[in-house]
Amino acid sequence: MYFPYLRGRQFELIAIRDLASEDALGKIIPIIEPVKESFNSLNLANKILFETGVKPFLIMNPQVGESCGDIEHYLKYIEDLENSMYRHAFIYSDNASYILDCLNNYSLNNCMVVGLDSFTNEDEFSLLCEDGRINHIVLLEPHRYRTLDRHIKKLDKNYIRLDDLFEKQQRNSDFLSIPEHKFSEEHLYYEEDNYQGFGDFTVLPREYVEGGSTPRAVVINITYINVEAENQIWIRHFTSDTNDSISNVQGKFAEATRKAISFCNELPLSNSGIDELSGYLRDTKYPGLGTVKKITIKNHLLVIKSYLDRQL
Known part of the structure; x- marks a missing residue:
């Protein structure tokens, strides 16, 4: 199983909505860290999730965004949300008492706990993981925590x-x-290494940055299965050439897209994300950088799905 870690920005939630609508998530279970105080985008996503039966995990205590920390903002949201498809997840940051209080006060079960790099008390984390109401455990780069990993x-x-x-x-x-x-x-070895799933931050940096300025260069990050390298996932960065100023972003997008589509046609690599990118090039349209990121996320998830599907 693949667990992509996404932020609740609009373009990331649209990527999930698109793939759910295409019935293309399969063995993909998103982990969503919400970053907006408003629930509008989460509500839109939940409607599609309910229609398609997809149940992602939603972080109750995000570390970034407009409403972060050990709060009840998203707990109350799920409690009041009709036909909620979101499952509860908590980031552990030496805050077992907060998580246990939430499990007790909201009568939660089948929850996820996520260990990033914001904790020091490994013993407390070990005990929390033993709780019967926790059935999914995520650990960032577990090779750094050998004892905890073995436990x-x-x-x-x-x-x-x-x-x-x-x-x-x-x-x-x-x-x-x-x-x-x-x-x-990791898609090749996670089961052999005694994990039930693997995850990443897709083709985005883990660091969360709200907004951003107009770029001098447009980059389209495309992942693919490299059959000549024993089916490893490789990445190629398709970058615009006229990068001396912030003007003509549409032209920069076209430069990068021509390179990307040429590569995908040659490989070949085809899925709904690549088809959407090709359509913008054909119609000489610039959809905005958010949509470009959505397309690259979709491609990455579909590349992994195609590999996992072949392993049946």
Whole structure:
């Protein structure tokens, strides 16, 4: 099973909605860290999720965004949401008392606990993971916690390794000099390493940045299965060439898209994300950088889905 870690920004939620509508999530279970105080985008997503039967995890105590910390904002939201498809997840940050209070006060079961890099008390985390109301455990880069990792593997629960894989550059134009390279191979080995699932932050940096300025360069990050490298997931960055100013973003998008579509046609790589990107190039339209990121997320999830489907 694949557990992509997404933020609740509009374009990320639209990616989930699109794939749910296409019945294309399959063995993909999103983990969503909400970043907006408003529930509008979550409500729109939940409607599609309910219609398609998809049940992602929603972080109750996000670490970033407009309503973050050990709060009850999203707990009350799910409690009041009609036909909620969201399952409860909590980020552990030496806050077991908060999580246990939530489990008790809201009578929760079948929850997820997520260990990022914001905790120091491994013993407390171990005890929390043993709680019968926790059935999914996510740990970022578990090789850094050998004792904890070994303990969780003995609990007979759904244990997911999470990896931070995208190598962010200081400037988008820096991607011009970076050749295609290995992105991940966890899909090949997670079961062998006694994990029930694997996850990443898709083709986005783990670091959360709200908004952003007009870029000098447009980059389209495309992942694919490299059959010549034993089915590892590789990534290639397709970058615009005229990057001396912030003008003509539409032209920069066209430059990067031509490169990406040419590569995908040659590989070949085809899915609804790539088809959407190709349509914008054909119609000479610029959809905005949010939509570009949505397309690359869709492609990444569909690439992993296609591999997992072949393993049946």
